[in-house]
Amino acid sequence: MEKTSRHARAMRGIATATRGLLDLIYPPLCHACERTRSRVDSSLCEHCGVGRVELLPGRRCVACAGDVDGLGVCCDCSGAHLPFEQVIVPGAYDGVLRELIVGLKYRRRVHLAAPLGELIAKQIVLQGIELPTHVVPVPLTLGRRMKRGFNQADLIAGDLARRLHLIHAPRALRRPGFRAPRQTSLSRRRRAANVRGAFRIGRPLPERATVLLVDDVVTTARTVIEAALTLCESGVTRVVVAAAARTVRRSPDRDRR
Numbered sequence: 169m170e171k172t173s174r175h176a177r178a179m180r181g182i183a184t185a186t187r188g189l190l191d192l193i194y195p196p197l198c199h200a201c202e203r204t205r206s207r208v209d210s211s212l213c214e215h216c217g218v219g220r221v222e223l224l225p226g227r228r229c230v231a232c233a234g235d236v237d238g239l240g241v242c243c244d245c246s247g248a249h250l251p252f253e254q255v256i257v258p259g260a261y262d263g264v265l266r267e268l269i270v271g272l273k274y275r276r277r278v279h280l281a282a283p284l285g286e287l288i289a290k291q292i293v294l295q296g297i298e299l300p301t302h303v304v305p306v307p308l309t310l311g312r313r314m315k316r317g318f319n320q321a322d323l324i325a326g327d328l329a330r331r332l333h334l335i336h337a338p339r340a341l342r343r344p345g346f347r348a349p350r351q352t353s354l355s356r357r358r359r360a361a362n363v364r365g366a367f368r369i370g371r372p373l374p375e376r377a378t379v380l381l382v383d384d385v386v387t388t389a390r391t392v393i394e395a396a397l398t399l400c401e402s403g404v405t406r407v408v409v410a411a412a413a414r415t416v417r418r419s420p421d422r423d424r425r
Contacts, residue, residue, distance in 0.1 A: 212283045232389040233257050233414045244388075251396040252381065252407040256295060258287040261385055261413035269384055269412055273320050281320070284384075284412040285327030292332070292410065300378035300408055303329040304340040306395050307367070311345075324412060325382040334380065341395055342370040363391050367398040378406040387415040 197204060198213035228234065229242040233255040236242050259265055265287070272280040292299075305322035313319055322338050329336035343366055373379070379399055383392055386409070396407040 212286065228414075233386065234389065235416075251393060251400045252409045255386055255389065255392070255409040255411065255414070256288065256291055256297065257386065257411050257414040258291045259413060261415045265413040269320075272323070273316070273384065276317065278318060278323055281323035281327050284324050285331060288324070288382075288410050288412060289328055289331040297408060299332055299334060300380045300406060302335045302337045302340065302373055302377050303332075303380045303382060304337050304373075304399065306381065306383040306391060307341050307343045307370075309343050309345050321383050324384060325380075328380065328382060328410065332380075337371070337373060337379075339370040340373055340379075341398060342368050344368055363394045365394070366391075367395050369398060369402045372402060373399075373404060375403060376405050377403075379404050379408070381407050381409045383409070383411045385413050385415060386411040 201213065203213050229236050229245055232242060232245055232250070234242040234244065261269070265284075268280050268284055271277040272284065303325045305319060305325035307321075308316070308319045319338075325338065326336050328334070345366075379396075381392060381396055381399065383395075386392060389409075392409045392411075396409065399407055
């Protein structure tokens with residue numbers, strides 16, 4: 169046993185020395201701007217890290233992280249029985265977060281899921297959230313996934329599961345149908361109708377499972393409400409929503425997703 173332990177320590181030492189040598193020859197680059205980064209424990213440089221994330225302005229709803237006019241909860245969540253405990257987001261859909269999400273979704277820079285997962289994980293730890301057992305992504309329709317080639321929420325969910333040592337359950341939810349209208353092209357009322365009853369259970373989770381439900385961006389929260397409701401109806405006992413960003417209403421008549 170002692171010999172095995174010495175061998176394991178030696179191998180870890182060799183691996184650490186090798187990584188250090190490679191970092192000298194090929195300095196690690198920031199996943200966002202591709203500048204050299206000094207920290208090897210982060211995928212972002214000091215310029216693109218938490219300091220550049222635009223925080224959500226003002227008081228936020230404790231449930232959905234939306235705009236709050238009164239105390240604690242927004243008008244949408246006041247008196248409502250939401251199927252999730254809360255929404256966790258690192259910041260507003262602007263600045264570096266918007267750059268990372270747009271790069272991931274529309275420029276197919278799939279490596280950007282790592283810094284987004286990193287920022288969400290840091291926020292979860294900062295808030296002291298009790299960790300669920302499983303990480304479940306909000307699914308895409310088959311047509312959307314085929315066109316894009318991947319589900320950005322699943323890439324972020326996979327990174328989060330690895331960082332937080334949770335079970336990644338990418339097929340727990342499914343979204344039937346080949347194609348659905350883009351949420352971003354719809355009015356607030358039509359967005360709610362577009363996702364009503366949109367999700368089905370795929371591979372059932374274990375009895376009394378708890379879930380970290382992951383999406384890329386939350387706006388009106390209608391999508392995550394429907395997804396969380398489907399999970400709860402299947403026997404999931406607790407859902408916490410995590411997203412890379414929350415859109416902010418810049419004017420009274422601006423719609424949110």
